[in-house]
Amino acid sequence: xxxxxxxxxxxxxxxxxxxxxxxxxxxxxxxxxxxxxxxxxxxxxxxxxxxxxxxxxxxxxxxxxxxxxxxxxxxxxxxxxxxxxxxxxxxxxxxxxxxxxxxxxxxxxxx
Amino acid sequence: xxxxxxxxxxxxxxxxxxxxxxxxxxxxxxxxxxxxxxxxxxxxxxxxxxxxxxxxxxxxxxxxxxxxxxxxxxxxxxxxxxxxxxxxxxxxxxxxxxxxxxxxxxxxxxxxxxxxxxxxxxxxxxxxxxxxxxxxxxxxxxxxxxxxxxxxxxxxxxxxxxxxxxxxxxxxxxxxxxxxxxxxxxxxxxxxxxxxxxxxxxxxxxxxxxxxxxxxxxxxxxxxxxxxxxxxxxxxxxxxxxxxxxxxxxxxxxxxxxxxxxxxxxxxxxxxxxxxxxxxxxxxxxxxxxxxxxxxxxxxxxxxxxxxxxxxxxxxxxxxxxxxxxxxxxxxxxxxxxxxxxxxxxxxxxxxxxxxxxxxxxxxxxxxxxxxxxxxxxxxxxxxxxxxxxxxxxxxxxxxxxxxxxxxxxxxxxxxxxxxxxxxxxxxxxxxxxxxxxxxxxxxxxxxxxxxxxxxxxxxxxxxxxxxxxxxxxxxxxxxxxxxxxxxxxxxxxxxxxxxxxxxxxxxxxxxxx
Numbered sequence: 001x002x003x004x005x006x007x008x009x010x011x012x013x014x015x016x017x018x019x020x021x022x023x024x025x026x027x028x029x030x031x032x033x034x035x036x037x038x039x040x041x042x043x044x045x046x047x048x049x050x051x052x053x054x055x056x057x058x059x060x061x062x063x064x065x066x067x068x069x070x071x072x073x074x075x076x077x078x079x080x081x082x083x084x085x086x087x088x089x090x091x092x093x094x095x096x097x098x099x100x101x102x103x104x105x106x107x108x109x110x111x
Numbered sequence: 112x113x114x115x116x117x118x119x120x121x122x123x124x125x126x127x128x129x130x131x132x133x134x135x136x137x138x139x140x141x142x143x144x145x146x147x148x149x150x151x152x153x154x155x156x157x158x159x160x161x162x163x164x165x166x167x168x169x170x171x172x173x174x175x176x177x178x179x180x181x182x183x184x185x186x187x188x189x190x191x192x193x194x195x196x197x198x199x200x201x202x203x204x205x206x207x208x209x210x211x212x213x214x215x216x217x218x219x220x221x222x223x224x225x226x227x228x229x230x231x232x233x234x235x236x237x238x239x240x241x242x243x244x245x246x247x248x249x250x251x252x253x254x255x256x257x258x259x260x261x262x263x264x265x266x267x268x269x270x271x272x273x274x275x276x277x278x279x280x281x282x283x284x285x286x287x288x289x290x291x292x293x294x295x296x297x298x299x300x301x302x303x304x305x306x307x308x309x310x311x312x313x314x315x316x317x318x319x320x321x322x323x324x325x326x327x328x329x330x331x332x333x334x335x336x337x338x339x340x341x342x343x344x345x346x347x348x349x350x351x352x353x354x355x356x357x358x359x360x361x362x363x364x365x366x367x368x369x370x371x372x373x374x375x376x377x378x379x380x381x382x383x384x385x386x387x388x389x390x391x392x393x394x395x396x397x398x399x400x401x402x403x404x405x406x407x408x409x410x411x412x413x414x415x416x417x418x419x420x421x422x423x424x425x426x427x428x429x430x431x432x433x434x435x436x437x438x439x440x441x442x443x444x445x446x447x448x449x450x451x452x453x454x455x456x457x458x459x460x461x462x463x464x465x466x467x468x469x470x471x472x473x474x475x476x477x478x479x480x481x482x483x484x485x486x487x488x489x490x491x492x493x494x495x496x497x498x499x500x501x502x503x504x505x506x507x508x509x510x511x512x513x514x515x516x517x518x519x520x521x522x523x524x525x526x527x528x529x530x531x532x533x534x535x536x537x538x539x540x541x542x543x544x545x546x547x548x549x550x551x552x553x554x555x556x557x558x559x560x561x562x563x564x565x566x567x568x569x570x571x572x573x574x575x576x577x578x579x580x581x582x583x584x585x586x587x588x589x590x591x592x593x594x595x596x597x598x599x600x601x602x603x604x605x606x607x608x609x610x611x612x613x614x615x616x617x618x619x620x621x622x623x624x625x
Contacts, residue, residue: 064522068578
């Protein structure tokens with residue numbers, strides 16, 4: 001990883017802590033064991049340390065690219081078209097009822 | 112994984128072995144003879160003319176699968192019965208005097224993230240085990256009228272995240288050239304299936320090199336088309352601004368033929384390029400006389416590129432020069448930042464795309480007391496370690512306080528890479544680079560160290576970031592006797608000249624110039 005400035009590499013690697021990885025895992029709705037947290041903290045730190053090379057670039061005036069060929073306002077005519085077969089779709093759902101997806105309760109019970 | 116069922120019938124299991132058609136008891140899984148060694152062009156011509164039957168072609172491939180699939184594990188699902196019905200239907204068409212199409216009777220494998228209606232599509236993930244899509248991907252609906260026979264769904268790194276096909280919930284695929292080595296990835300099953308003669312063509316997807324790198328490691332041709340040339344409708348999304356479906360084949364002409372069948376505008380994909388584009392095969396057979404070829408200095412000498420790979424690339428440049436091309440070294444400075452930019456952009460997009468696996472509409476559900484518990488239990492049990500790692504990396508790169516430093520920076524680097532390529536293509540028709548830094552590495556060698564695994568993609572990533580096409584063509588062998596790939600890069604929609612140059616390299620390799 002000889003490309004980045006060593007000082008920045010250190011600072012980035014230090015920036016990701018086990019607590020932050022736990023927070024990110026929660027945001028991503030992943031439950032991790034303590035061992036997994038430990039493992040991923042080290043691995044994410046090494047990837048972020050590699051990314052120090054771009055972090056160190058001074059390219060403030062360069063516009064970002066989100067897509068290689070920006071095609072804007074791709075629309076079709078607003079005409080009804082057949083959609084997926086409902087029964088075929090619901091047959092693949094973990095739980096379905098009355099033509100709809102069935103899910104567990106969303107709100108916790110009142111304390 | 113149960114393949115062909117019974118194999119009675121014509122396939123001469125020759126006691127004397129004099130003309131053993133499929134040669135299945137001679138050599139290893141990468142030694143092809145008989146109908147499994149034919150090109151797609153040859154199979155289609157034979158079936159269309161009635162000299163070959165699609166059923167006969169298929170049966171030899173199914174025998175081959177039965178013999179070697181237990182050792183290679185290229186497939187998540189072999190669709191023997193559906194393929195037999197399809198092959199019979201194609202032979203019926205020919206018997207009635209109709210033309211089944213340019214891929215008549217050609218056995219094709221599909222990476223297991225290409226949706227097939229009513230047929231399991233798992234992405235090699237526990238979270239989609241048993242899922243049967245309610246629709247076909249556009250590439251599947253285009254293969255049908257072309258006469259192709261889909262033979263199965265191929266193994267891959269889970270959700271296309273990986274460079275070795277070891278991150279699969281169904282276990283790793285083995286390289287047909289050396290069963291102790293990886294086939295590359297993420298489309299390792301497709302690459303191995305074509306190399307082992309399980310099918311004549313296969314489709315994969317390439318987000319950062321996932322078609323080209325396994326093609327290089329398995330000694331076959333692999334293509335990443337221009338972004339938007341092939342519809343992504345029905346391709347399970349990994350990183351939507353980078354993903355592109357591309358073919359594997361054992362020849363450059365076959366790869367161009369396959370691409371022509373699947374390419375073209377699709378209103379169901381809002382990123383599909385509008386308009387008509389010239390055939391990928393339109394410049395085949397023209398040689399390299401007068402073409403300008405630039406060898407990308409930063410990739411030819413990239414960190415980690417092995418000596419044997421660097422030497423093969425030099426010989427590839429010499430072969431093009433000998434064919435009359437003007438070959439020079441060219442600097443494309445920003446490609447050195449491609450890897451870091453990619454490993455921010457792709458995980459960021461993945462973290463968003465994979466939010467849909469929540470146990471509600473399809474796939475696995477692990478119960479919980481409330482919906483949040485259900486989400487967490489489902490995703491934790493359903494995703495493998497590499498997917499979790501990338502989802503977290505992407506979530507981090509997009510999170511408050513880090514967005515500008517990582518994701519925002521990466522998007523600007525993407526602009527720089529596009530500009531540097533634009534500059535290079537003012538002086539050159541195509542660019543040349545290694546495909547992968549090394550030949551196939553041993554199973555297990557890199558799986559514990561994600562960053563080392565990611566470095567496999569250093570030469571392939573720039574084309575994805577720019578949206579440009581690139582092809583890997585086998586060129587030479589490493590010190591270990593395993594295949595090496597040379598990569599030809601072209602500007603957007605430059606497929607015709609890209610295949611033209613790749614074919615010159617292929618011919619040079621056949622002459623032993625590699």
